[in-house]
Amino acid sequence: MRLATITNWAYGATVLLTIVSSTTMILASNAQEHERTAVEQRYALDKATAELGTDIYALSDRARQFVNTGDPTYLAAYRSEVAALEAVEDRIRHIGDAGATTGELDALKKAVTLADTLHDEQQTALTAQENGNGALARQILFGAEYERQLDRAELEVQRFQDRLDSRIEAQVRDATEISQLWKRISEVVLALTALLVLCVLYFVFKQRVLHPVVKLSDVVNRLAVQDFAAEPPEVSHIDEIGDMAQAIRIFRENGLERQRLEAERDADRTMRDLLSRMTQRMQGCDSLHDLKEIVQRFVPEIAPAMPGRLYLLDPQRNLVVEACSWLGPVQSGTQFSALSCWALRRGLRHRPAGDNVDVPCDHVTWDAAHPVDTLCLPLTAQRETLGLLYFEMPAGGAAGAAQLIYFDMLAENIGLAIANLQLRDTLREMAMADSLTGLANRRQLGPALETQIAQAERLGEPLGCLMIDVDHFKRFNDVHGHEAGDAVLRAVGQVLANVTRETGLAFRYGGEEFLVLLPTLSAVQAEERAEDIRARIAALRLGHGDADLGPVTISVGIAVAPDHCAYDRLVRTADAALLRAKTLGRDRVEMAKLRNAASA
Structure with missing residues (x-):
């Protein structure tokens, strides 16, 4: 009752x-x-x-x-x-x-x-x-x-x-x-x-005053220690107790709202800290391999229970190719045409099974009866498409507006990191390569020479060095112009790039001089390689405009460490041999003197 x-x-x-x-x-x-x-x-x-x-x-x-x-x-x-x-x-x-x-x-x-x-x-x-x-x-x-x-x-x-x-x-x-x-x-x-009357007063006091006040007191004590799960009793009558219960209910609702906002703020701060740490790590990447490891480590934390892939654009084939993946995505392949993804076509986030109806991407396995909730985020920087960030949403899950903002920030940061790596590689190539011949320049020679010397010393293997100079190069510039001289240098660089077994071991040393490192080759093998290079260059027939540039010859000096010198004197020894070849008439190969003979 x-x-x-x-x-x-x-x-x-x-x-x-x-x-x-x-x-x-x-x-x-x-x-x-x-x-x-x-x-x-x-x-x-x-x-x-x-x-x-x-x-x-x-x-x-x-x-x-x-x-x-x-x-x-x-x-x-x-x-x-x-x-x-x-x-x-x-x-x-x-x-x-x-x-x-x-x-x-x-x-x-x-x-x-x-x-x-x-x-x-x-x-x-x-x-x-x-x-x-x-x-x-x-x-x-x-x-x-x-x-x-x-x-x-x-x-x-x-x-x-x-x-x-x-x-x-x-x-x-x-x-x-x-x-x-x-x-x-x-x-x-x-x-x-x-x-x-006394019974009624006692009953009314107990039911309408004492019990509500005791319950409200318990609720107030719990609310005082931030226990907002305490729910105040329902007091329907309008009096001081009802006003008190209403005030406590409003205070609790404000506390719950404040807790929700604090939880959202903490989650947002945590997510932004995670994105910030990921961005800092990506900024410290020195290679694409490092970037892949960071993406595989951080993205599952930023987007838990969301399998996905990082694709990079291969502009030569116009394909996006998987760079790395996490949590085993199954709805999209490892590579596909860039035109198969609407996100890459439009340059915008694409989600066909989200809140708004949209067309699915061709690279996603699609079943109209059981549509898959996927998310494609284009990776762009400076209006240039670099790749794609792909996610598969869990069944029954929903990505809110805040989470989509995190995804956009994630895609933006990864895109910038990829662009920075590509720009760094481009600048490194520009700094370490000769723009005329395409060979490594003298700046790259130092680290490469140190690496080869350390490897040869550790393994006890020989290391050969060829110092090459184009004979009478000034004649090409004076008679036919500097463009003709550039053509001669490009042709010589092309020959040197093709005769080495490993890339990055042929260098433009300066002007018309070139240097080739020959790891593991003996003095005889190095001399054979030098004669082959001299013969190939001599066989070149170059022209500039309607004029024939004539024959191109080179002088080569050979040094092999540790036969001819110490490893750290390899370049100077080969340069001395080159000087002797030029003194003896050019268009020839001269071997450095053996260490015992030189000392005698």
């Missing part, structure tokens, strides 16, 4: 008991009024009866006093009182008006009649006294018969008073009993009313 129903019933019962209590109090008051009326009536009747008895005895006393004393004053008083007496009915009428019953009045009337009979004897005695017969007068007034008549009158008055007393006492007793009864009933009803 609801609290409102209980309190309504209690209020109704309280009102009913109050009415009953008031009624009983009124009835008790009426009974007390009857009691008071009966007492007053008894007093009035006693007073009237006493006056009647006084009248009976007063006349006898006046007559006797006159007979005893002969004083005419008593006779005058007697006659005056007799004259004042009324008829029997008139004398007892006021007693009837005072409340005497008919039976009581009949008894009183009999007493008055007996008293009036005594008047006749009193008159006879008074007449005898006046006539001088005092003895007769005394005999009449003091005789036994007169006394009996007087006692009978007194007895009748006494009977009247006894009956009156009995009746009045019965009325007073009944009125008192009724008054006491209604009073007790009133007291009982009043006690019940008070008890009910």
Whole structure:
């Protein structure tokens, strides 16, 4: 049963008991009024009866006093009182008006009649006294018969008073009993009313004040320690408790909202810190391999439970090729045409199974009955497409707007990192390669020579070096122009690039001089390689415009460490051999002298 129903019933019962209590109090008051009326009536009747008895005895006393004393004053008083007496009915009428019953009045009337009979004897005695017969007068007034008549009158008055007393006492007793009864009933009803009121007050206080306050106190204590899972009780009535509960509910909702915002802020800060660390690591990458490892390590943390791939664009074949993957994606292949992806076509994020209907990419395995939620993010930098970042969304998962922003930031950072690596490689190539011949330049020779020397010393292998100079190169520039000289250098560089087994071991040393490193080759093998190079270059037939540039010859100096010199003197030894070849007439190969011969 609801609290409102209980309190309504209690209020109704309280009102009913109050009415009953008031009624009983009124009835008790009426009974007390009857009691008071009966007492007053008894007093009035006693007073009237006493006056009647006084009248009976007063006349006898006046007559006797006159007979005893002969004083005419008593006779005058007697006659005056007799004259004042009324008829029997008139004398007892006021007693009837005072409340005497008919039976009581009949008894009183009999007493008055007996008293009036005594008047006749009193008159006879008074007449005898006046006539001088005092003895007769005394005999009449003091005789036994007169006394009996007087006692009978007194007895009748006494009977009247006894009956009156009995009746009045019965009325007073009944009125008192009724008054006491209604009073007790009133007291009982009043006690019940008070008890009910107290019970209702206690019940209401307990249910509507104590219980809510205790619960609200517990909720407040929990909210004070940031336990916003505590839910305040529902208080529907409008009062201070309801206002307090509403205020606590609003405070809790604000706390929950603040917790949600703090959780979002913390998650956003964590995600941005993760993206920042990933960006810092990518900025420190020195190769595409390092970038792949960073992407494979960080992306599953940024996009958990989302398999995916990083594709790089191969512009020569117009394909996007997988660079790395994570969590085993299955809906897209390892390579496909750039035109197969709408994200690469449009240069924008593409999600065919997201909130908005869109066309799927051709590189995604698509089932119209069970569409796959995929996300393609183009990797661009400086309006140039570099690759693609691909994700497969989990079933039933949803990427919110904030997460899509993280994906965009991720794609932007990866795109910039790839662009930086490509730019770095391009700049390195430009810095380490000769733009005219395509060979490595002298700047790259230092690290490459150190690497080859260290490897040769560690393995105990020989390391050969060819110093090459184009003979009479100034003639090409002077006769045919610098463009012709550039053509000669390009042709020589092309020959040198093709005769080495490993790339990056042929260098343009400066001007018309070139250097070739020959790891693991002996002095004989190095000399054979030098003669082959000289023969190939001599076989070149170059022209510039309509003019024939004529034959191109070279001079070559050979040194092999550790046969001819120490590893660290390899280049200088080969350069000395080149100088000797040029001194001896050019278009020839000269071997450096052996170390023992040189020392001899």
